[in-house]
Amino acid sequence: MSNKQGGKPGGGAKGKKGAAKGKAGDEKREDVLQAVVLVDSFEDRFKPFTTEKPRCLLPLANVPLIEHTLEFLASNGVQEVFIYCGAHSEAIETFINESRRWSPGSILSPFSSLEFIRVSDATSVGDFMRDLDSRGVIAGDFILVHGDVVSNIELEGALAKHRARREANRDACMTMVLTSAGTRPHPIKTAQVIKPVFVICNETNRCVHYQEMNPLTPKERLRIDYSLLEICTDTEIRSDLIDAQIDICTPEVLALWSESFDYELPRKNFLSGVIKDWELNGKLIYAEVMKEGYAVRASNLALYERVSRDVLNRRVLPFAPDSNLSTDQTYKWIHAGRFYSENGVLIDRTAKVTRSALGADTNIGAGSTIERSIIGRSCVIGKDVKIKDSYIWDDAVIGDGTVVERSILANSATVGSNCHIPKGSLLSFGVQIADGKRLDSEPIPRISLLDDDGNPAKTDPSVVGEGGRGALYHESVDEDSDDEDQQHDPAVLQRTLFYSLEGMNISADSVSTFASEDSSESDDEEFIGAGSHGEEFGATRQRLSSFTSIDSNTGASDAEAFHADAVHGLVDALQGDDSGDFDSAKLEFMGLRLANNASDSMMRRAIAVAFATRASELLTPEHGGLTPAEAAKKALFSKNGALKFIKEVGVGEETGEQSEFALALQKALLGVKGLEATRAGTLLAALLQQLYSEDVLEEDGILAWWADARSSEGDGLNKIKDKCLVLVEWLENAEEDSDDDEDDEDSD
Amino acid sequence: MAPVSTHTPTLQKLLKSLRDQDLETSIEGLIFLLKRRQVRGDQCANATAHILLQVVAKSKWQSVDRLLELVTSAGSRLVQAAPHEPVIGNIVRRVLGLIRDEASEDRNADELSESVSDLQSLAPVAPPPTSAPARPGPTPITRSLTMPAAGLQVSKSMFNLLSVVDTLDSYSTGASTPVSLAQNNSVHALKSEIIDGIGEIIDEVNQADDQIAGFADIHIYPGDYILAVLPSPAVERYLIKAASRRRFTVLVASPHSQGSGAEQYSALRKKLTSAGVKMISLSTTGLMAYMPKVSKVIFGAKAVFQNGGMLVDSGCCLAARAAQEYSKPVIVLCGVYKFCPQDTATHISWTQLENPSSYVGYDDGETVDTIDIENTLAEYLPPEFVDVYVTNLGPQTQDHLGSIMADHYKPEEMSVQLGA
Structure with missing residues (x-):
C-alpha cells in the first residue's frame, strides 16, 4: 500500500534497501509472539471417537481440528508454539512431525519453533499451566488457546490494547478475547450448553465477575460481589458472549496458577478464583469483545456440528473448503451444484449434491441425494442413498438405499444396503452395520469397536445386525459420583450431537430445609428499618438502572441468604433439647454476619424472626400447646445466654434500637403462618413483658415503639398492637407508680 | 496501517x-x-x-x-x-x-x-x-x-x-x-x-492508479453528478485528482448491509470536501432513484476480458444496468495489468464467495440455519454496459481493447495453462 508511488526503474531495489532497514528496527521493537496450545482438555465429550484418536486429530470439514488452531495462530503472526498433549500424545506428535506444513523446521512452517511438552501425571489443564510456569520458557505475553478452537479473529487490536493496559498497570495480567453473538437465542448458544456470564466494566473492559449457567439449573442466580460493583460503577452483565477461551496472558498468569494448586479449569476455577481474590493478589483480568470475527471451540459434538456447518457456509473465512489451507487439498466450488469437491470425485449424473463438501476420490452412486454434509476422501456412496446433515469421514462405505440423517460416521465405517441411521448416531472407527439393519433411535446409537477402556468390545448382533461389527458404547460410571451430581452435570448434554431438555428431570434450586420457616418471610417484603442498608440498595438501583432486576435480585438474594441461614441456625439452637449453652449458636451467628457483611438491621430482623418463630412454635399442640406467657418464657429462658445474646446483638442501649427490635418482633409474629392476629398480639405482649422484666428492653424503648407510626401500618399489625395496649398502659402506670414509690420512700 | x-x-x-x-x-x-x-x-x-x-x-x-x-x-x-x-x-x-x-x-x-x-x-x-x-x-x-x-x-x-x-x-x-x-x-x-x-x-x-487519475479532467466536467459505486482506491484517486480542477458532486454508493459506508469512505470524504467537492453517501439498493440526476457512473474493474466483459465488485452491475436504462455514460477504470487474455466463459469460478455473516449472522438468531446465502464478492459485467475504459494508457473504447491485449500478450502466453 505504501509503495504505490514506485518511481523510476530501479526504484524497486532502492525500496527494498529501505525496507531492510525498517525490518531491523521492527525486530527491536517486536518481541516474538508465543502461543501455548492445550490439546487435552480432560473431557470425554467426543467419546466414543476419542478412545481411538485424540480430539484434535478428528477431522472438521476434512481437516484435522488442530490444523485450524495452528493456522489461526499462524495468521496472527505467532512465532513460537508450545503444544501440551495429554492422552494420545504420540499420535499428535507423529501427525505434526509428519505434516509437510507443521513439522518443525519445514520450510512451509510459519513458526520459528514448535515444541511438544509432555506432562506424565497431568490430570487437568491446571497441571499443564503449573508445569509451564516451572519451565520458564515463556518470555513475554503469550496467547493461550485450546487445540480445538476454530477462529478467524484478528488479535492485533486486542494485543495492542493488552499491551497498553499492561504498561499502564502491571497488574493487568490477562485479556480474554470474546465474540458477541447477539441477544437472541441461536444455535451456538444452544450447542455450548453452558452459558458463560461475564460482568464487564464498560469503561475499562475489566471483567469483574464470571459465572457459568447451565440449562439444568434454570433458577440459578448470579451472585456478584457488591464491592466490585462499587469500583466499576458502569458495568454490563453479558450472557450473549461466545467464549472460545482465547486468552492473551502475561507470565504472571502462570504464577497465579502455581499459587493455587487446586485450580483445574481455566474458566470455572482460575478466572472466577482470580477475580474473587483480586483484593489479595491485586491482579486484574480484562475482556475484549470483538465486533468482527468468528471464534468457537469445537468442544463438544454439538459444537463440532455447528462449526462444521459454519465452515461449509463460509462463516469462518478464510476457513472454507475451497481455501485449501491444508496443503494437499484441491477443493473447488462447483457453482452449478453449489457444493465443494476435490479432484477425482465421481458423481453420477442422476445424483444430487447440495451444500456439501466431497473429499478426493469419493464416488457417489446414481440417484443419491446429499444435503449439507461433509464427506471425506475415498468414500463409496451407493445408489439411492440419502445423506442429510451428516459428517462422514474418510474411507467410509455406505450401501445402496441407505438413509443417514444428522450423524457422524468415522473413518472406515461401513453401512450395508437399505439401512437406516437415525438422527444423532455416532458410528466410530471401523464399525460395520449389516445390510437391512435399522438402528433404533432410542437410546441414541453410539456404536464402537472398543469399550470405554480401549479394549475390544464384544460385537452385539442385536445392535449392528448379523455380520456387523461393534457394540453400543457406554461410559464407565464412576462409583463415587452420586445420582444427584450426575443429574446436575451439564456434561450429560454435551456427549451427543443434540440434546433435548424435555423429559429431563430439571429441579429448581436445591430445596432448602428451612423453607417452611423462611417462607413466612417472603410476605415481609420490606427490610425492617430504612437504615443505611436500604439506602445502599436504592443507590445501586439508580446507578444500574438498565438491569435493575438482576442487580436488585442479587443484592436481595444475598440478604435473603444471610437471613435464612441465620434464622435457621438460631431456631435450631433454641429447639435443642439440652439446656446447654447458647454461645456456640452466637458464635455461628456472628460468623455468618461477618461473612455476609450483614447490617445491624438485618441482624435485628433475623434475631426477632428466630425468637418469634420459636415462641409461636411452642404455642402449637405438637410442641406442648403452651399459653402465650409460658411460650414466651420458654423461648427466652430455656437456653443460657439467649437473653444476653438478644441484649447484646439484637438490641442496643439506645431507645431507637430498642423500638426497632420491638417492631421487628411485631412484624415477625405477623408473618408466622397459622397464628391468629389476636394470639400473636398476646404472645408479643408476653414477650415484651419478659424482655422488659429482664432489662433487655427498657420502657422508653417500648413506648417509642408504641408511638412509632410504622407499628400501626395495616390491619394485621394493628390487631397485634392492640393486644399490647394493656402492657403499655401498665408500663405507663408503672412509671408513675415508681415515681410514687420514690415519693413513698421519701415520705417514709 | x-x-x-x-x-x-x-x-x-x-x-x-x-x-x-x-x-x-x-x-x-x-x-x-x-x-x-x-x-x-x-x-x-x-x-x-x-x-x-x-x-x-x-x-x-x-x-x-x-x-x-x-x-x-x-x-x-x-x-x-x-x-x-x-x-x-x-x-x-x-x-x-x-x-x-x-x-x-x-x-x-x-x-x-x-x-x-x-x-x-x-x-x-x-x-x-x-x-x-x-x-x-x-x-x-x-x-x-x-x-x-x-x-x-x-x-x-x-x-x-x-x-x-x-x-x-x-x-x-x-x-x-x-x-x-x-x-x-x-x-x-x-x-x-x-x-x-x-x-x-x-x-x-x-503507477497505474496515478496515471489513470491523470485522465480525470477529460471525463469530469464542472457541475457533474458523478455516481461512484463502491469506489476502489483507483476511483478514489481519480475523483480526488478531478476535484483539484473541477467543482462537481460525488454520490458514493455502498451496500447497505455493510452499514459502515460512511465510515469506510471518510478519508475520501475529507479529501473531497477540502477540495470543495460535495460527497453524498447512499446505499446501492436505493440507487435507481438517484439515476435521473446522475450525469456519469464510474467504478473500477477487477479484470477486463478479451471481449470487453469485466469482473466487477458486486453491486456495480446493478448500477450499470440502471445507467443504461437512463442512458447515462458508464466509465470503468482499469489498469492495463488487469487485462486478461482469457475467454470469459471458463471463468465463472472467479465469482468468489464471501462470508455471509454481513447479511445474516448469529445476531439474527435461529434465522441462521433457515437461509442459505451466497454473498458473491465479484460479478461479471457484459461489455455492452460500458462506454469508456480508462486505462493507464489512456481512455479506450471496447474496439481497441483487442489491440491492447495483443500488445501485452503473445499467443504463446495466451495459451499457457496456469493452475489446474
Whole structure:
C-alpha cells in the first residue's frame, strides 16, 4: 500500500534497501509472539471417537481440528508454539512431525519453533499451566488457546490494547478475547450448553465477575460481589458472549496458577478464583469483545456440528473448503451444484449434491441425494442413498438405499444396503452395520469397536445386525459420583450431537430445609428499618438502572441468604433439647454476619424472626400447646445466654434500637403462618413483658415503639398492637407508680 | 496501517523478508497469504511480480526453457492458491512474455556482437546490462502514452516473435553445444535484463492508479453528478485528482448491509470536501432513484476480458444496468495489468464467495440455519454496459481493447495453462 508511488526503474531495489532497514528496527521493537496450545482438555465429550484418536486429530470439514488452531495462530503472526498433549500424545506428535506444513523446521512452517511438552501425571489443564510456569520458557505475553478452537479473529487490536493496559498497570495480567453473538437465542448458544456470564466494566473492559449457567439449573442466580460493583460503577452483565477461551496472558498468569494448586479449569476455577481474590493478589483480568470475527471451540459434538456447518457456509473465512489451507487439498466450488469437491470425485449424473463438501476420490452412486454434509476422501456412496446433515469421514462405505440423517460416521465405517441411521448416531472407527439393519433411535446409537477402556468390545448382533461389527458404547460410571451430581452435570448434554431438555428431570434450586420457616418471610417484603442498608440498595438501583432486576435480585438474594441461614441456625439452637449453652449458636451467628457483611438491621430482623418463630412454635399442640406467657418464657429462658445474646446483638442501649427490635418482633409474629392476629398480639405482649422484666428492653424503648407510626401500618399489625395496649398502659402506670414509690420512700 | 508494531503477517512484511529468505519459503509465504486472504485485490499483482522476480534472481537456470518452466510452475502455484484473483495469472503471463522477448533479443545481440568481435577482436561478449542499447524489443510498459509509437513497436515485436521461435528452438535443441563462458555470461546478462523488466512491470502496477487519475479532467466536467459505486482506491484517486480542477458532486454508493459506508469512505470524504467537492453517501439498493440526476457512473474493474466483459465488485452491475436504462455514460477504470487474455466463459469460478455473516449472522438468531446465502464478492459485467475504459494508457473504447491485449500478450502466453 505504501509503495504505490514506485518511481523510476530501479526504484524497486532502492525500496527494498529501505525496507531492510525498517525490518531491523521492527525486530527491536517486536518481541516474538508465543502461543501455548492445550490439546487435552480432560473431557470425554467426543467419546466414543476419542478412545481411538485424540480430539484434535478428528477431522472438521476434512481437516484435522488442530490444523485450524495452528493456522489461526499462524495468521496472527505467532512465532513460537508450545503444544501440551495429554492422552494420545504420540499420535499428535507423529501427525505434526509428519505434516509437510507443521513439522518443525519445514520450510512451509510459519513458526520459528514448535515444541511438544509432555506432562506424565497431568490430570487437568491446571497441571499443564503449573508445569509451564516451572519451565520458564515463556518470555513475554503469550496467547493461550485450546487445540480445538476454530477462529478467524484478528488479535492485533486486542494485543495492542493488552499491551497498553499492561504498561499502564502491571497488574493487568490477562485479556480474554470474546465474540458477541447477539441477544437472541441461536444455535451456538444452544450447542455450548453452558452459558458463560461475564460482568464487564464498560469503561475499562475489566471483567469483574464470571459465572457459568447451565440449562439444568434454570433458577440459578448470579451472585456478584457488591464491592466490585462499587469500583466499576458502569458495568454490563453479558450472557450473549461466545467464549472460545482465547486468552492473551502475561507470565504472571502462570504464577497465579502455581499459587493455587487446586485450580483445574481455566474458566470455572482460575478466572472466577482470580477475580474473587483480586483484593489479595491485586491482579486484574480484562475482556475484549470483538465486533468482527468468528471464534468457537469445537468442544463438544454439538459444537463440532455447528462449526462444521459454519465452515461449509463460509462463516469462518478464510476457513472454507475451497481455501485449501491444508496443503494437499484441491477443493473447488462447483457453482452449478453449489457444493465443494476435490479432484477425482465421481458423481453420477442422476445424483444430487447440495451444500456439501466431497473429499478426493469419493464416488457417489446414481440417484443419491446429499444435503449439507461433509464427506471425506475415498468414500463409496451407493445408489439411492440419502445423506442429510451428516459428517462422514474418510474411507467410509455406505450401501445402496441407505438413509443417514444428522450423524457422524468415522473413518472406515461401513453401512450395508437399505439401512437406516437415525438422527444423532455416532458410528466410530471401523464399525460395520449389516445390510437391512435399522438402528433404533432410542437410546441414541453410539456404536464402537472398543469399550470405554480401549479394549475390544464384544460385537452385539442385536445392535449392528448379523455380520456387523461393534457394540453400543457406554461410559464407565464412576462409583463415587452420586445420582444427584450426575443429574446436575451439564456434561450429560454435551456427549451427543443434540440434546433435548424435555423429559429431563430439571429441579429448581436445591430445596432448602428451612423453607417452611423462611417462607413466612417472603410476605415481609420490606427490610425492617430504612437504615443505611436500604439506602445502599436504592443507590445501586439508580446507578444500574438498565438491569435493575438482576442487580436488585442479587443484592436481595444475598440478604435473603444471610437471613435464612441465620434464622435457621438460631431456631435450631433454641429447639435443642439440652439446656446447654447458647454461645456456640452466637458464635455461628456472628460468623455468618461477618461473612455476609450483614447490617445491624438485618441482624435485628433475623434475631426477632428466630425468637418469634420459636415462641409461636411452642404455642402449637405438637410442641406442648403452651399459653402465650409460658411460650414466651420458654423461648427466652430455656437456653443460657439467649437473653444476653438478644441484649447484646439484637438490641442496643439506645431507645431507637430498642423500638426497632420491638417492631421487628411485631412484624415477625405477623408473618408466622397459622397464628391468629389476636394470639400473636398476646404472645408479643408476653414477650415484651419478659424482655422488659429482664432489662433487655427498657420502657422508653417500648413506648417509642408504641408511638412509632410504622407499628400501626395495616390491619394485621394493628390487631397485634392492640393486644399490647394493656402492657403499655401498665408500663405507663408503672412509671408513675415508681415515681410514687420514690415519693413513698421519701415520705417514709 | 497503524504504526503499532504488528505481528500479523502482511505483504509488506513478506516483501521485506524476501531478500534473506529461501526462495521456496517466499513462494509458500505468499501462497498462504493468498489463501488466508491477507493479500487480496490489487495487492496480488504487486506481490506476484515480486515473487517472480525472486524466482528469476535466485533459482539456478542455464537455459531460457528452464527459466520458463520455473516461472510457469511458480506462477501456477500462485494462481491455484487464489483462483479468484485473475491479476495473478496476468502478471505471470506478462513475465513469461518478457523472458521470451529478452531471450530473443539477447540471441540476436549475441549473433551481432560475435560477428563484430571477429572483426574488431573486442572482448565484450555480451553487452553489459546497463548499456543495453535502447532495446528494440516490445516493452510496452515503459513506453510513453503516445499510441502511434506503440503501434509501431508492436508490429516490430510481432516480427521479432517469429524469428524468436526459430532461434529459441535451435538454441535449446542444440544439445551438443557445451555451455561456454559466453553462454554463461549471456545468462547473466539475460537475468539482469529480465529482472529490470520485471521491475518495470512492478512500476507499471504501482503507477497505474496515478496515471489513470491523470485522465480525470477529460471525463469530469464542472457541475457533474458523478455516481461512484463502491469506489476502489483507483476511483478514489481519480475523483480526488478531478476535484483539484473541477467543482462537481460525488454520490458514493455502498451496500447497505455493510452499514459502515460512511465510515469506510471518510478519508475520501475529507479529501473531497477540502477540495470543495460535495460527497453524498447512499446505499446501492436505493440507487435507481438517484439515476435521473446522475450525469456519469464510474467504478473500477477487477479484470477486463478479451471481449470487453469485466469482473466487477458486486453491486456495480446493478448500477450499470440502471445507467443504461437512463442512458447515462458508464466509465470503468482499469489498469492495463488487469487485462486478461482469457475467454470469459471458463471463468465463472472467479465469482468468489464471501462470508455471509454481513447479511445474516448469529445476531439474527435461529434465522441462521433457515437461509442459505451466497454473498458473491465479484460479478461479471457484459461489455455492452460500458462506454469508456480508462486505462493507464489512456481512455479506450471496447474496439481497441483487442489491440491492447495483443500488445501485452503473445499467443504463446495466451495459451499457457496456469493452475489446474
